[in-house]
Amino acid sequence: MSIQNTALLTDQYELTMVAAALRQPVAHRQCTFEVFARRLPDGRRYGVVAGTGRLLDELEHFRFGDDELAVVSRFLDPDTVDWLREYRFGGEIDGYREGELYFPGSPILTVRAGFAEGVLLETLVLSILNHDSAIASAAARMVSAAGVRPIIEMGSRRTHERAAVASARAAYLAGVAATSNLEAARTYGVPSAGTAAHAFTLGFTGPDGPDEKAAFAAQIEALGVGTTLLVDTYDITQGVANAIEVAGPELGAVRIDSGDLGVLARKVREQLDDLGAPDTKIVVSGDLDEYAIASLRAEPVDTYGVGTSLVTGSGAPTAGMVYKLVEVDGVPVAKRASHKESRGGAKSAARAARATGTIVEEIVYRAAEPVPTVDGLRVRPLQIPLVRDGTPVADLPTLEDGRRHLADALVSLPWEGLGLSHGDPAVPTRYQLS
Amino acid sequence: MSIQNTALLTDQYELTMVAAALRQPVAHRQCTFEVFARRLPDGRRYGVVAGTGRLLDELEHFRFGDDELAVVSRFLDPDTVDWLREYRFGGEIDGYREGELYFPGSPILTVRAGFAEGVLLETLVLSILNHDSAIASAAARMVSAAGVRPIIEMGSRRTHERAAVASARAAYLAGVAATSNLEAARTYGVPSAGTAAHAFTLGFTGPDGPDEKAAFAAQIEALGVGTTLLVDTYDITQGVANAIEVAGPELGAVRIDSGDLGVLARKVREQLDDLGAPDTKIVVSGDLDEYAIASLRAEPVDTYGVGTSLVTGSGAPTAGMVYKLVEVDGVPVAKRASHKESRGGAKSAARAARATGTIVEEIVYRAAEPVPTVDGLRVRPLQIPLVRDGTPVADLPTLEDGRRHLADALVSLPWEGLGLSHGDPAVPTRYQLS
The missing domain is CATH 3.20.140.10 (nicotinate phosphoribosyltransferase)
Known part of the structure; x- marks a missing residue:
């Protein structure tokens, strides 16, 4: 820019x-x-x-x-x-x-x-x-709370469209691993990352109803099995089962975006391990701030996606x-x-x-x-x-x-x-x- | 832009x-x-x-x-x-x-x-x-609280430099009378306004010490007696006296930017009236939000300058x-x-x-x-x-x-x-x- x-x-x-x-x-x-x-x-x-x-x-x-x-x-x-x-x-x-x-x-x-x-x-x-x-001051606290686990900044939609670019830069300065914001990738070289939205899975609804597996298969076809599948559009347990059925145990990660993230992370970790996918990571997101990140320390979470609280300076x-x-x-x-x-x-x-x-x-x-x-x-x-x-x-x-x-x-x-x-x-x- | x-x-x-x-x-x-x-x-x-x-x-x-x-x-x-x-x-x-x-x-x-x-x-x-x-949602509450008194939006320094322009636009939509932001004046035609900063008065400090009257005289020479003089750099009572001494009773307004704004507005109003300047208006600013504006309803305030709370959505x-x-x-x-x-x-x-x-x-x-x-x-x-x-x-x-x-x-x-x-x-x- x-x-x-x-x-x-x-x-x-x-x-x-x-x-x-x-x-x-x-x-x-x-x-x-x-x-x-x-x-x-x-x-x-x-x-x-x-x-x-x-x-x-x-x-x-x-x-x-x-x-x-x-x-x-x-x-x-x-x-x-x-x-x-x-x-x-x-x-x-x-x-x-x-x-x-x-x-x-x-x-x-x-x-x-x-x-x-x-x-x-x-x-x-x-x-x-x-x-x-x-x-940066808010992001540094989140990075501290996350310890060795990476944070992806994904708050662009919650702040002014140009402030979003500066926010991604400041968050990266503070130790956040990557941003969803592409202008920040272009202008400042911040590593960019992304998963998928519920709209993607919902888009595969046909006359016969939802088809989560078709959505997952399409994402894997385009982005490879290293991608992150969003598993909480319908039923999370079924979503995880569908994800591994379609992707196999090489699946990069699953994302959980709602609910009690600690409880769900534990359940999903257990399920992934049972399905023979111990290397599939768990990304959590959904109204996370430094306190919520800290409260998930003992849970089997691999990556945090942080939006609103980061780009608004967490209060x-x-x-x-x-x-x-x-x-x-x-x-x-x-x-x-x-x-x-x-x-x-x-x-x-x-x-x-x-x-x-x-x-x-x-x-x-x-x-x-x-x-x-x-x-x-x-x-x-x-x-x-x-x-x-x-x-x-x-x-x-x-x-x-x-x-x-x-x-x-x-x-x-x-x-x-x-x-x-x-x-x-x-x-x-x-x-x-x- | x-x-x-x-x-x-x-x-x-x-x-x-x-x-x-x-x-x-x-x-x-x-x-x-x-x-x-x-x-x-x-x-x-x-x-x-x-x-x-x-x-x-x-x-x-x-x-x-x-x-x-x-x-x-x-x-x-x-x-x-x-x-x-x-x-x-x-x-x-x-x-x-x-x-x-x-x-x-x-x-x-x-x-x-x-x-x-x-x-x-x-x-x-x-x-x-x-x-x-x-x-806009925060600004509308401030405009309601201010009633018929105008609000000047002056929060540019408290938000991202481009978000400031959008904030000025949104505040104007919500009924704020004017903005300090010149890019908003250019791009959206929002009326612009401004007073002066403490730095201006302080700048007139010479080897013999401060010279508030020289600062006021310089501002009036450049901007006319309709301008707003900032009177709280040193002593407010002396500042008001200096302002009227230099500008005469035609002075547009004085601004108070610190202290108990209600108490000060009353004192300053009385002083201005005593000095024969009943038409000189009082502008107050300094960490105002909708609640502070409402609390000043009964005080002799003419205009509110609002910054931080407006551009940050008041919480x-x-x-x-x-x-x-x-x-x-x-x-x-x-x-x-x-x-x-x-x-x-x-x-x-x-x-x-x-x-x-x-x-x-x-x-x-x-x-x-x-x-x-x-x-x-x-x-x-x-x-x-x-x-x-x-x-x-x-x-x-x-x-x-x-x-x-x-x-x-x-x-x-x-x-x-x-x-x-x-x-x-x-x-x-x-x-x-x-």
Whole structure:
């Protein structure tokens, strides 16, 4: 999928602020904007950064061509329109890499640019990071709950058709094995997978009634015996018997999409073994979330198909990150009004870990200071350069890099941080800003 | 925004089902697929159909070109690839119009086509309708709660960047007055609006400290005194005083984005009146949802800015609609396995209302039967033709038509149906299928 122009994927006020600023010295003052989350969603122990790669792609398409200028000319003065015509982001961006864990206050992305140049990116930056991080954060918990068993992401139908593509990417970053979404396969190289729907079996209904065996035979003829047959359209026990009768014991897998999945998995496993098909796997799906996945740990399930809960962030569909101006020409700035605390000044962050690798704290420190040291702990700086002079730096981590990075990062969590139960962030955030 | 190719915005299994079907007579059997929701989200009284217009636009771009065929060739046989190369949906679609209320079981969309032709659309249809209807359904409750006061949708930063555009459209359909999203203004003609961010005021911090008045003066110079000034960056009372000092009593509005919005609105209203600015309006924003909006009914608020809760469906980010094969060559079909009840056979629906206009029940009946009559009630059929021979019919209702339709439809609900409290659907669904 080629990326379209992204300049209007923004809030009108970003542009009117630019218009108001351009008449003043503020427009060109050197500013630092920071992206962070004030808190994690409802009892979550960690968040997962995702979307940075997509953001850098879309940033290159954030240009005001004639069509975009015609729209903004409705409410902007000609000088501002001329400025936008020439707009290319020319500043610097640092940030957490994709697949990095984050905690409340982590400075996930830092944009350094003139005021007008930087304020303009707020909406696009937040849309992408808030969406993708919400999905990756939920997916990582599901992957943890599933242990060594693979998850197939199949939620495209439960979210906006383009959000579905980004969701598949974020889920893959988080360790999900494959997606049903073909655009994600094309655009991001995510492995794709699929089974069959009840409609397929129902379609073989003729004047004489249903014919599940004909449906199974047709699927095997087209896709081979390694395929996954959906066995719960009519009676599951009969469905399994039909599947093995038609496919033989080499059948790849059966899928169960409804009912008490634990009970059914056990029954079906026993039946498959009795039928001499011990290698035929069991795929379960149907309203699974991280808790349902965990509850199936002791059951003979081989693969999970997860849809709705994954693409909707399992109760937290947005990461709640904000984009805040924190420094103007070297002077720290911060909103002072109640309830929305923020800390002025450009910041960076590092994570301290024991020699075992287990992390202990997130340290947020002044960007101008060196990486802090902590006695007895290893301290790893978290931000990497992403954009210089408006251009993405060379050799940025790939999606696969991020996927490996997250897998390692999850191992570094204190054990209670991987639990599904609600609680505090897995490690505290310590501000070293004096 | 021009629409890109949509053929890969789909699940792989739709295509493998086509491949398996194409070798069998089933591929060309005349089928009816229906879209419906088994239930409304968690205690909601009604749903709002949205997305149909977008679906018809995207349907025209559901074509397999060389790029798309290269992707699906990885797992499909050459005959199927050839069939996809020629694929144009050539069937019929009927459905509820956008802005129509729906209830559990309402046949929101009906697709009639050969099996392969129809099954291929499942993912795209559901992605669009599930997303857009979830947003419109949440937005309609907020609009009801706001009464005559306008709502500005400003949630783009809290959802996927393209979902944001669809959300703005769905919110407008539901009666929201304007959006901050400029792509929605361009693509769908939704009125756009905006205020300013704290960053703007903070940007005017100089070596001598903050200068809120300079920020306000700059905004007024660029946008005129009709603009909305954000007054809660530092101290709200001082902010309001600064705003009127700089703008005079002709100032359009002030915005409050944090704190106890009810208390603050009262204080600010009093202050504005005392300053001789009785016509300066008050815009409130900050984590508003339908309940918070309702709680501000008695407060002197003029406009609500709503973000996160709107674009995430206020707890129900997907409408949970399904796309089910219900009839094959005139034979009703239905899944029989537990927990996911469905009713076979092509269906249509009508809504019965008293002479006063108040609706009484949703009647789902066999599509082949005439519209049912109910003694003493007026019965209105709900499906309209949307596509014939693969082409959208002429003079389909516009987005504005849908917006008016919904406004009328909400008035037709029994009074308890407009309440925000959890409960049963506002009217029961009666199946007349014998």
